[in-house]
Amino acid sequence: MPTLFIIASLIGGGLLGFVADYSYQNNKRKSEKEKAKKIIQEAEKEKESLLAKAQQEAEKERKELQNNYDQKQKYIQESETKLRDREVTLDKRSAELDQLRQSIENKSNEIEKIKEAIRDLRQKQEDSLERIARMNKEEAEEKLLQLVEKENKETLVKKHVELDHQSDEEIQMIARSKLATVMCRLSSEITGESVIYTVSIPNEEMKGRLIGKEGRNIQAFEKAIGVDLLIDETPDSVVLSCFDPVRREIARVALEKLIQDGRIHPTKIEESIQKAEEEVNIIINKAGEQAAVAAHVPGLPNEILKVLGRLKFRTSYGQNQLEHSIEVANIAGVLASEIGANAVDARKAALLHDIGKSVSEDVPGPHHHISAQIAKRYGLSEEIIHAILAHHDDIEPKTITAWIVRAADSISGSRPGARRGTYEQYVERLRELESIACNVEGVERAFAIQAGREVRVLVMPDVVDDLGIIKLAKQIAKKIEEEMQYPGQIKVNVIRESRAVEYAK
Structure with missing residues (x-):
């Protein structure tokens, strides 16, 4: 009996424990399901919030993109309208140019026909004159020139002077159109030379x-x-x-x-x-x-820039060499643009044309030869090297760039106020100028005036006539060009004066 009781008690306790454990596990599963449900609900809410926010940002981005698109579309439409207007204008101008070109060609053809007719008529007249005078063309021209020179000497002198002036004015007009803008806007300071x-x-x-x-x-x-x-x-x-x-x-x-x-x-x-x-x-x-x-010269090696910068402390005839190099580069660039040459090479060669002066104390030789050696060492082109080398008279320029650099260097050095020479050089140049003029046959005296910019020549009136002074002026000018080196130009003024003196007693 006690044994049965014990067994029943054990079975009852095991059942109660199983029921209690089952109830605990069931409650735990319910609690976990509620937590999971709550987490899912919160996740759903967060998802809806993020989705709404993303939709708002997407809508804002869409509106901005649409606004940018509308603006660009409007700009494209305006540009297309302008382009169409320009095309219409260009078509009209092209048509006008074609008409003008055709008109010029027609007039040119008419002029050629007229010239041909004139040549035929002139040839017929010459043939008739040769038959009548029994002289050929060369003999008739020689005789006519002698007669005209003998009978109309004064008129011929005036006409000769007039033609010379007219030719000079035409040449100077072309030159001024290329150089006036350059000369009037460029200047550099004068720095006293001193050690x-x-x-x-x-x-x-x-x-x-x-x-x-x-x-x-x-x-x-x-x-x-x-x-x-x-x-x-x-x-x-x-x-x-x-x-x-x-x-x-x-x-x-x-x-x-x-x-x-x-x-x-x-x-x-x-x-x-x-x-x-x-x-x-x-x-x-x-x-x-x-x-x-x-000087608008990009891309130079740093080593060249260092050598170029040393010119800041170098002067020549009172002109700062770095400012002179910049000025020459700008002048060369304008000249090259005016005549359609390579402005980039012209500016580069002009900027570096005097770079050898920065090291001339340490390296023997003329500064332009040293400048060319520096340019060659750092791999510059042969055209630039030649332009640097040929900016002085010992090397003949062979390219357009070389001629431009030489002309720009002369302009910068010779324009009024650019340089200041020493007193000894100034006096020596005046003496040389007077000596050249006095050594010409027929010259009585010569005076250098206006700081050597003009030489006034007095001739012997009984040796040189009015027609001879024109030839004499050209002869003296040519000798000055061949024998002297000078900035700018020198005016040769030849004067022939006759005097008659009588005393009343």
């Missing part, structure tokens, strides 16, 4: 500090940079002297730094010179880049 630079100092005590104990500071400065530092009794200033303009500029910057800092000793001097070299190199590089931009 010294004066630096201001705050007081006289600074001179002693610059000299240093037993002169060690000034010796260290001159040895480090190769520039003479001149200290004399001139108040509140010292002088830097050097033929190399770049070294002189480095010395100036270094000296101003030392004066401003106040600590002057050999170590500080070397440090200041090193910093000054870096600053001047930056200035040189920037000057080369700015020159290329100003």
Whole structure:
């Protein structure tokens, strides 16, 4: 009996445990289903929210795209309308040009017919005159010229002068149309040529500090940079002297730094010179880049730009060489455009034509030969190299670009105010000009006036007649062109004067 009771109790406890576990698992499954349902509902809500937001953004994007499309469509329609109008205008102009061309051709044909008729008539007249006079054409022309020269000498002289002036005016008119615009808008500053630079100092005590104990500071400065530092009794200033303009500029910057800092000793001097070299190199590089931009010459190698920038500190006859190179490049570009030549090559060759002057102190030879060597070293074209080489008279130009560069260089150097020569060169040129004129037969005296721009020649009236002074003026002008080098042009003014003197007693 107790055993049965125990077994029944065990079976009842197992059933109760199974029911309890089943109820727990059932409640757990219900709770998880509710959580899953809640998560699904939240996901649905988030999906609907994201979908609505995406639809709004899509609608906004669609409206923007539609607006852009409408604007572009409107622009395209306006452009098509303009193009159609231009096509109509061009068709009308083309038709007018065709009519004008046909009219010109017709008139040209008529003119040719008239010329042919005139030639036939002239030939008939010459044949008739030869039969009547029993002289051929050459004999008749010679006799007629002798007769005209003998009987109408004064009229012939006037006519000769008139024809010369007319021919000169026609040539000058063509030249002015090409050069006037260039000449009137280009100019460059005048810079005094000098191998010294004066630096201001705050007081006289600074001179002693610059000299240093037993002169060690000034010796260290001159040895480090190769520039003479001149200290004399001139108040509140010292002088830097050097033929190399770049070294002189480095010395100036270094000296101003030392004066401003106040600590002057050999170590500080070397440090200041090193910093000054870096600053001047930056200035040189920037000057080369700015020159290329100003001359509209892109794509030059950096090494060439560095050499070009050194011209910033170089002058010739008072004209800054970098400004001169930029001016020549701009003139060459305009000239090339006017005559239909290659303006890019002309500008590039003109900008680099004097680049050899920046290294001429270190490299022997004429500066234009050095310039050509630099251009060749950095792979520029043969046409540019030849144009650089031929901008002086020892090399004959063989290309249009070379002639343009030579002409542009002459324009820049010879225009009024561009350059300033030394007094000795000026006097020597005047003497040479007068000597050339006086060595011509029939010349009594000659005077160079207007700073060598004109030579006034007085001839012997009993040796040279009125017709002879025209020939004499041309002869003197030709000799000046062959024997002298000068900027611009020189006017030859020949004067023949007859005087009769009598005394009343």
